[in-house]
Amino acid sequence: MSVMGEPGTKEPLSLEELQASTGLRTGRKHVLSILVENKSGVLTRIAGLFARRGFNIDTLTVGPTDDEQISRVTLTVDGALHPIDQVTKQLHKLINVLKIRDLEPSDTVTRELALFKVSAEGAQRGELMQIAEIFRGKVVDVTKRSVIVEVTGTTEKIEAFEGMVRPFGLIEMMRTGEIAISRGRSET
Amino acid sequence: MRAVDAVMEGLKAEGVDVVFGLPGGANLPTYDAFVNGGVRHILVRHEAGGGHAAQGYAKATGKVGVAFATSGPGATNLITPICDAMMDSVPVVFITGQVRTELLGTDGFQEADTLGITIPIVKHSFMIQDPREIPRAIHEAFYIARSGRPGPVLIDIPQDLSRGEIEYEPVTDVRLPGYQPTTEGNQKQIRQAAKALAAAQRPVIYAGGGVVNANASEELVEFATCDRFPVTCTLMGLGAFPAPHPQWLGMLGMHGTRAANYAMDEADLICAVGARFDDRVTGKLSEFAPHAKFIHIDVDPAEISKNIPAHIPIVGDAKHVLAKLLVEYRALGVDPARLGAWWERIEGWREKYPLGFEDSADSEIKPQYMIQALYEATKGEAIVTSDVGQHQMWTAQYYDFPAPRRWINSGGLGTMGFGLPAAMGAAVGCPDRLVCCVAGDGSVQMNAQELATCAQNDIPIKVFIMNNGYLGMVRQWQELFWDGKYSHVDTGEFPDFVKLAEAYGATGMRFTDKATLVADCKRAIATDGPVVVDVRVTREENTYPMIPAGQAAREMVG
Ligand SMILES: Cc1ncc(C[n+]2csc(CCOP(=O)(O)OP(=O)(O)O)c2C)c(N)n1
Ligand SMILES: [Mg+2]
Numbered sequence: 001m002s003v004m005g006e007p008g009t010k011e012p013l014s015l016e017e018l019q020a021s022t023g024l025r026t027g028r029k030h031v032l033s034i035l036v037e038n039k040s041g042v043l044t045r046i047a048g049l050f051a052r053r054g055f056n057i058d059t060l061t062v063g064p065t066d067d068e069q070i071s072r073v074t075l076t077v078d079g080a081l082h083p084i085d086q087v088t089k090q091l092h093k094l095i096n097v098l099k100i101r102d103l104e105p106s107d108t109v110t111r112e113l114a115l116f117k118v119s120a121e122g123a124q125r126g127e128l129m130q131i132a133e134i135f136r137g138k139v140v141d142v143t144k145r146s147v148i149v150e151v152t153g154t155t156e157k158i159e160a161f162e163g164m165v166r167p168f169g170l171i172e173m174m175r176t177g178e179i180a181i182s183r184g185r186s187e188t
Numbered sequence: 189m190r191a192v193d194a195v196m197e198g199l200k201a202e203g204v205d206v207v208f209g210l211p212g213g214a215n216l217p218t219y220d221a222f223v224n225g226g227v228r229h230i231l232v233r234h235e236a237g238g239g240h241a242a243q244g245y246a247k248a249t250g251k252v253g254v255a256f257a258t259s260g261p262g263a264t265n266l267i268t269p270i271c272d273a274m275m276d277s278v279p280v281v282f283i284t285g286q287v288r289t290e291l292l293g294t295d296g297f298q299e300a301d302t303l304g305i306t307i308p309i310v311k312h313s314f315m316i317q318d319p320r321e322i323p324r325a326i327h328e329a330f331y332i333a334r335s336g337r338p339g340p341v342l343i344d345i346p347q348d349l350s351r352g353e354i355e356y357e358p359v360t361d362v363r364l365p366g367y368q369p370t371t372e373g374n375q376k377q378i379r380q381a382a383k384a385l386a387a388a389q390r391p392v393i394y395a396g397g398g399v400v401n402a403n404a405s406e407e408l409v410e411f412a413t414c415d416r417f418p419v420t421c422t423l424m425g426l427g428a429f430p431a432p433h434p435q436w437l438g439m440l441g442m443h444g445t446r447a448a449n450y451a452m453d454e455a456d457l458i459c460a461v462g463a464r465f466d467d468r469v470t471g472k473l474s475e476f477a478p479h480a481k482f483i484h485i486d487v488d489p490a491e492i493s494k495n496i497p498a499h500i501p502i503v504g505d506a507k508h509v510l511a512k513l514l515v516e517y518r519a520l521g522v523d524p525a526r527l528g529a530w531w532e533r534i535e536g537w538r539e540k541y542p543l544g545f546e547d548s549a550d551s552e553i554k555p556q557y558m559i560q561a562l563y564e565a566t567k568g569e570a571i572v573t574s575d576v577g578q579h580q581m582w583t584a585q586y587y588d589f590p591a592p593r594r595w596i597n598s599g600g601l602g603t604m605g606f607g608l609p610a611a612m613g614a615a616v617g618c619p620d621r622l623v624c625c626v627a628g629d630g631s632v633q634m635n636a637q638e639l640a641t642c643a644q645n646d647i648p649i650k651v652f653i654m655n656n657g658y659l660g661m662v663r664q665w666q667e668l669f670w671d672g673k674y675s676h677v678d679t680g681e682f683p684d685f686v687k688l689a690e691a692y693g694a695t696g697m698r699f700t701d702k703a704t705l706v707a708d709c710k711r712a713i714a715t716d717g718p719v720v721v722d723v724r725v726t727r728e729e730n731t732y733p734m735i736p737a738g739q740a741a742r743e744m745v746g
Contacts, residue, residue: 042304086494092490097366
């Protein structure tokens with residue numbers, strides 16, 4: 001009787017094998033808007049679920065809703081890496097999760113807030129102010145050697161602004177992660 | 189009333205007749221309530237034993253099992269049973285004590301973040317923050333544990349809150365807006381499934397533990413036999429379809445029969461009911477059932493298309509869905525004769541590759557024969573639990589389970605030490621039935637302490653240790669896949685199980701002769717109280733047939 005090696009443990013796995021797994025990949029970013037009950041451990045449950053199933057969260061925001069028993073979690077996940085269908089089904093199994101919407105990009109308004117602390121000395125300062133203005137940013141703090149600019153917009157816009165100010169010397173950047181709301185009259 | 193008395197009232201309102209547990213500082217108030225609470229409590233010797241006993245009780249009776257532990261180490265000792273219950277969808281409510289609220293987060297004595305530690309392995313959990321929440325938490329915990337896809341639910345009660353005074357009012361409603369399991373199954377999808385089954389030339393029904401959980405065994409049999417559908421079950425589903433039976437192919441998967449695995453391999457339609465396409469079933473996923481389309485019936489939508497994309501997904505309880513499927517299928521008036529060619533092919537495999545082993549020429553007991561002897565001695569009528577290893581697979585292969593809830597083992601987690609406490613729980617839940625545990629010599633030592641519980645409470649389990657002096661399943665893998673180099677698998681002759689049994693107050697026996705084995709087993713069964721039998725079997729025997737991990741069904745060996 002001949003017995004083959006046991007690829008699961010002994011043979012080293014090829015990258016191809018490691019990457020091969022089922023589940024539909026959509027190939028785009030997904031914004032999930034999730035209503036949850038404000039109960040103990042709810043965020044841990046969500047974060048833990050993502051960690052355990054090997055799903056990466058790109059951004060995550062949590063905030064109150066008009067009902068104080070309920071919070072809204074907005075998170076973005078890369079559909080190129082994860083089967084979104086499986087992600088939402090697993091989330092639905094959490095008892096404290098009330099509702100999940102996988103927002104259609106075209107029907108959704110998303111916003112993120114970012115604060116940039118940039119070196120700005122002498123002549124550079126004017127140029128920086130101009131760029132901020134083009135991005136409808138606001139200068140919220142000025143010192144002799146730096147400024148802080150506040151920018152709101154889509155992730156793309158914020159990343160574009162980042163690209164513009166980096167050459168000036170980006171000291172620090174803070175981003176909130178995206179929040180999203182569906183267009184039109186219906187509730188998100 | 190004291191909150192802890194409300195705990196007792198809550199348990200009784202849920203119909204709990206017994207709980208398993210072990211007290212400590214943080215749940216002293218609860219244990220005071222047990223004194224006159226009217227709830228039977230069985231004192232275990234290790235919380236894991238209590239947790240597994242609650243699982244065994246739940247699996248044997250179909251009711252929710254309950255286990256209690258104190259904070260810190262008591263709660264962490266429950267981790268394995270909680271995880272096991274999650275993996276095998278067993279309805280158990282775990283109630284743990286916690287340090288006083290003022291100590292929470294201060295690393296107080298015996299403080300462990302029980303809720304945090306268990307989040308990944310529970311169906312749901314409650315942290316009590318006000319004693320008035322207790323009655324509702326208990327009611328909802330039971331509801332969640334038993335409904336939908338069953339599973340473990342944890343309630344963590346800080347010691348000071350359990351001492352609070354509350355006004356007790358029974359809770360009968362649930363307020364769980366985020367939890368609405370689908371049970372009915374979509375009628376259109378069910379009709380689709382019936383049509384697909386009617387059109388199939390090479391169908392197979394692949395049933396799992398979900399059928400047992402849904403008490404849908406009768407519906408499964410009725411549906412399968414309304415035509416001549418071949419049926420195979422997973423390790424967790426054994427008994428859901430009665431064995432032996434002309435349409436029964438045996439278990440499938442890593443140590444399943446060739447008939448079952450080859451039928452899956454050549455099937456054109458697989459109807460999965462309450463099964464989850466675990467890797468022990470599919471082997472190499474990309475080569476699993478390459479010609480088949482899939483109907484997938486499961487109460488948990490997340491299981492559908494998780495591993496294998498389903499062509500006809502049906503979210504619903506197996507009992508409801510199978511009953512409706514039967515009606516739809518009957519209406520189509522399909523001719524069972526159309527499966528003639530398929531059955532010929534299957535019969536061919538059955539004849540060519542029956543389950544079998546080479547028996548010893550002398551008095552040596554082959555492990556497979558030990559299970560056959562036990563089957564004969566019990567007339568196939570026992571509830572049988574097992575540990576994890578070769579003995580587990582041989583029991584699954586050679587003990588034909590005629591009904592559901594007779595076979596109780598740890599499938600998903602594969603927990604050594606599960607069998608003995610699970611048998612204890614099953615025996616407490618079904619006092620009129622014979623409960624046997626087929627244990628491994630390695631595994632049994634992981635919860636042997638519960639023999640004391642059995643002896644003290646006269647729980648008459650019969651433990652048959654398949655003693656090969658090895659961590660046999662690991663030894664087998666080292667022999668087959670790691671060039672026969674044995675690394676830390678030889679357990680020798682330790683301990684002396686007969687003496688161990690006697691030390692615990694059980695009866696100990698040792699069987700070594702094949703010729704008298706059936707009679708010996710009968711003698712053990714006829715002996716009152718808990719009995720432990722050291723059955724000496726062939727040391728190096730391999731469990732076959734086998735699909736090596738990560739390979740396809742066609743590559744079965746042995
Ligand atoms: C708690 C735990 N530790 C380790 C393992 C890995 N394991 C699987 S089977 C096995 C051998 C079990 O030995 P024994 O109980 O004697 O059963 P046998 O295979 O010899 O029948 C081991 C160590 C496990 N399943 N569970
Ligand atoms: Mg062994």
